[in-house]
Amino acid sequence: xVEYNEILNQTFRALADPTRRAMLEALRHxxxxxxxxxEPLDITFAATSKHLGILxxxxxxxxxxxGRERICHLQPGHLQRARAWLEAHAAFWTSALDDxxxxxxxxxxxxx
Amino acid sequence: xVEYNEILNQTFRALADPTRRAMLEALRHxxxxxxxxxEPLDITFAATSKHLGILxxxxxxxxxxxGRERICHLQPGHLQRARAWLEAHAAFWTSALDDxxxxxxxxxxxxx
DNA sequence: GTTATATTCATCCATATGGTTGAATATAAC
DNA sequence: GTTATATTCAACCATATGGATGAATATAAC
Numbered sequence: 001x002v003e004y005n006e007i008l009n010q011t012f013r014a015l016a017d018p019t020r021r022a023m024l025e026a027l028r029h030x031x032x033x034x035x036x037x038x039e040p041l042d043i044t045f046a047a048t049s050k051h052l053g054i055l056x057x058x059x060x061x062x063x064x065x066x067g068r069e070r071i072c073h074l075q076p077g078h079l080q081r082a083r084a085w086l087e088a089h090a091a092f093w094t095s096a097l098d099d100x101x102x103x104x105x106x107x108x109x110x111x112x
Numbered sequence: 113x114v115e116y117n118e119i120l121n122q123t124f125r126a127l128a129d130p131t132r133r134a135m136l137e138a139l140r141h142x143x144x145x146x147x148x149x150x151e152p153l154d155i156t157f158a159a160t161s162k163h164l165g166i167l168x169x170x171x172x173x174x175x176x177x178x179g180r181e182r183i184c185h186l187q188p189g190h191l192q193r194a195r196a197w198l199e200a201h202a203a204f205w206t207s208a209l210d211d212x213x214x215x216x217x218x219x220x221x222x223x224x
Numbered sequence: 225g226t227t228a229t230a231t232t233c234a235t236c237c238a239t240a241t242g243g244t245t246g247a248a249t250a251t252a253a254c
Numbered sequence: 255g256t257t258a259t260a261t262t263c264a265a266c267c268a269t270a271t272g273g274a275t276g277a278a279t280a281t282a283a284c
Contacts, residue, residue: 005130005133008127008128008130008133009128009129009130012124012125012127012128013124013125013128015120015124015197015198016120016121016124016125016128017121017241017242018117018120018121019242021117021120021197024201025201028201028204033260033261034260034261034262035259035260035261043242043243043244044243044244044245045260045261045262046243046244046245046261046262046263047242047243047244048261049261049262049263050241050242050243050262051242053262054241067250067251067252067260068250068251068252068259068260068261069251069259069260069261070260070261070262076202079198079201079202080202082198083198083199083202085127085133086127086191086194086195086198087195087199089136089137089140089191090188090191090192090195092140093140093186093188093191129271129272131272145230145231146230146231146232147229147230147231155272155273155274156273156274156275157230157231157232158231158232158233158273158274158275159272159273159274160231161231161232161233162232162271162272162273163272165232166271179230179280179281179282180229180230180231180280180281180282181229181230181231181281182230182231182232
């Protein structure tokens with residue numbers, strides 16, 4: 001079993017690279033072969049393949065073998081985990097800081 | 113000006129390390145000194161300081177100098193950027209896959 | 225002023241990362 | 255079967271990363 005923390009590590013790491021984000025964005029317009037993916041990125045097939053390995057480890061895509069080519073598909077899977085983490089923290093964060101601000105203001109008023 | 117892509121790089125990179133996520137979680141309970149932060153992490157002050165530098169670069173925290181200590185505070189700033197990116201993609205992603213599924217199902221039914 | 229405490233800085237180290245290149249593999253086209 | 259195409263594999267390289275250690279800095283305590 002891959003633990004939660006490890007999933008977040010892989011997912012955030014996968015998203016931290018602009019080339020990989022570009023790949024995910026390209027895949028929004030539909031599944032693509034490795035060749036089609038690497039073409040606009042100006043890197044070799046091998047480099048593309050490595051990036052896809054990282055995205056696949058993070059469960060953000062999967063590769064389907066079709067003849068001599070591989071078709072890459074988006075896979076929602078762990079993106080939701082990362083999203084949930086961020087969501088929870090962003091929300092708490094903001095509200096905690098709002099509370100702090102409100103508390104400071106109140107304190108200020110009670111002393112004013 | 114730090115461009116959008118660079119912000120995402122820094123933010124996701126900052127979040128990709130479990131030690132740094134633990135730090136952010138610790139800071140949810142209120143501001144803390146470097147010492148208080150590093151204590152439960154079992155790493156040196158220097159390592160803690162480096163991690164904080166990365167979190168600060170990503171605009172996720174800021175350090176306030178108070179006497180000989182530094183107080184670390186959460187800072188919502190760029191977390192929202194990362195969140196927005198993930199949010200947009202997760203939403204699109206899921207709905208695109210839902211659409212695909214629906215389309216396949218419909219096609220299936222029209223052929224059945 | 226001297227000493228203790230909190231933090232950072234400068235090295236240094238092992239490993240990970242993103243990239244390349246050229247060989248290997250698998251399948252399609254002829 | 256031979257050749258061409260799509261992709262991966264195996265080195266290899268330069269740089270980044272996460273960590274440690276010991277010296278430096280700044281401030282508090284005495």
